Amino acid sequence: MAETNRRVLLQRRPEGMPVPEDFTIVDDPLPEPGDGQVLLRGIYLSLDPYMRGRISGVRSYASPVGIGEVIEGRVVGRVAHSRHPDWREGDYAFGGQGWQTHSAVDGAGLTRLDPAAAPISTALGILGMPGLTAYVGLKTIGRPKARETVVISAASGAVGAVAGQLAGRLGARVVGIAGGADKCGYVAGELGFAACVDHRGRDLDAELDAACPEGIDVYFENVGGAVQAAVYPRLNDFGRMIMCGMISEYNDPTPRPGPSLVAAVRKRLHIQGFIVGDHAALRPEYLAMAAPLVQAGQLKYREDIVDGIDNAPAAFIRLLEGRNFGKLIVKLGDDPTR
Ligand SMILES: NC(=O)c1ccc[n+]([C@@H]2O[C@H](COP(=O)([O-])OP(=O)(O)OC[C@H]3O[C@@H](n4cnc5c(N)ncnc54)[C@H](OP(=O)(O)O)[C@@H]3O)[C@@H](O)[C@H]2O)c1
Numbered sequence: 001m002a003e004t005n006r007r008v009l010l011q012r013r014p015e016g017m018p019v020p021e022d023f024t025i026v027d028d029p030l031p032e033p034g035d036g037q038v039l040l041r042g043i044y045l046s047l048d049p050y051m052r053g054r055i056s057g058v059r060s061y062a063s064p065v066g067i068g069e070v071i072e073g074r075v076v077g078r079v080a081h082s083r084h085p086d087w088r089e090g091d092y093a094f095g096g097q098g099w100q101t102h103s104a105v106d107g108a109g110l111t112r113l114d115p116a117a118a119p120i121s122t123a124l125g126i127l128g129m130p131g132l133t134a135y136v137g138l139k140t141i142g143r144p145k146a147r148e149t150v151v152i153s154a155a156s157g158a159v160g161a162v163a164g165q166l167a168g169r170l171g172a173r174v175v176g177i178a179g180g181a182d183k184c185g186y187v188a189g190e191l192g193f194a195a196c197v198d199h200r201g202r203d204l205d206a207e208l209d210a211a212c213p214e215g216i217d218v219y220f221e222n223v224g225g226a227v228q229a230a231v232y233p234r235l236n237d238f239g240r241m242i243m244c245g246m247i248s249e250y251n252d253p254t255p256r257p258g259p260s261l262v263a264a265v266r267k268r269l270h271i272q273g274f275i276v277g278d279h280a281a282l283r284p285e286y287l288a289m290a291a292p293l294v295q296a297g298q299l300k301y302r303e304d305i306v307d308g309i310d311n312a313p314a315a316f317i318r319l320l321e322g323r324n325f326g327k328l329i330v331k332l333g334d335d336p337t338r
Contacts, residue, residue: 146171
């Protein structure tokens with residue numbers, strides 16, 4: 001049977017939490033690369049929270065995915081056919097497009113990956129967009145100092161795990177917030193945070209008080225909702241709140257009533273949002289720092305790898321329910337490097 005391009009398309013816009021029927025899977029002929037393009041056979045597809053916004057139809061900092069279009073996503077893969085002088089069949093690259101097994105992409109837009117330097121999947125996680133997000137948030141907004149208390153939500157996740165480890169390396173006392181005993185055990189044990197509070201536990205307020213006896217100087221916000229409501233009153237004067245994401249609110253049909261921001265004035269808080277795409281210039285600096293640490297095992301990461309593109313919609317729903325554990329990646333095809 002001829003090889004096909006298996007693709008996940010947006011069938012309809014989700015209302016609230018996405019369901020499998022919002023997606024449809026089709027087989028199309030392989031795309032033909034044009035002049036200057038390559039055909040990339042996908043090995044790993046990154047699933048990320050921002051995709052919930054892209055399928056909602058609401059125009060924000062990026063345009064939405066149209067009905068019947070392939071869902072947006074970043075892919076690591078192997079060049080199957082090249083019509084670009086710099087790329088040869090068998091080369092590994094980051095820059096494939098969408099929830100699909102193959103894509104024809106401009107050779108100039110691909111980044112070469114060296115499987116000997118780091119597992120190629122890390123280009124989607126710790127050495128990719130989520131890792132850079134952690135770095136940008138800390139460097140440009142949080143700026144933690146030694147002995148300050150830094151709280152990180154979604155602490156076992158792709159962004160949170162890196163943010164906490166980097167803040168710890170700066171001498172801060174880092175407290176994670178994560179869902180469930182397994183994730184908290186990983187954050188406080190393997191990742192070396194000073195403590196980790198379970199937001200699904202019985203009394204988030206009391207546990208935060210116990211874990212942060214001197215209040216909170218920097219909050220790396222990944223979650224929003226009830227977690228944000230518990231952290232916010234515990235911010236110290238001149239605290240910094242890094243507004244990275246609020247995943248617990250992405251499926252709300254209407255916006256929730258917000259916290260009172262009066263304290264932002266009284267406590268002279270710095271609450272600032274950012275989009276990692278505006279900080280691409282920091283990527284070389286981040287990689288120069290992080291890649292050797294990853295190679296030496298001093299910056300740890302965890303991947304949650306799901307097999308097969310057909311499982312992408314269910315895996316994405318798992319992410320929005322907080323049931324992924326580590327950077328969520330879909331394995332599209334064989335990885336000859338592992
Ligand atoms: N600003 C930017 O440029 C930028 C770039 C990348 C990512 N982000 C944001 O960063 C955040 C983390 O992204 P990630 O890629 O690292 O994802 P991730 O942490 O690997 O996975 C998402 C995690 O969010 C938590 N979560 C999901 N639903 C929740 C709920 N209802 N209540 C509380 N926690 C919930 C879960 O962890 P627990 O079970 O531990 O709660 C889940 O595992 C997201 O908000 C994302 O939108 C922003």
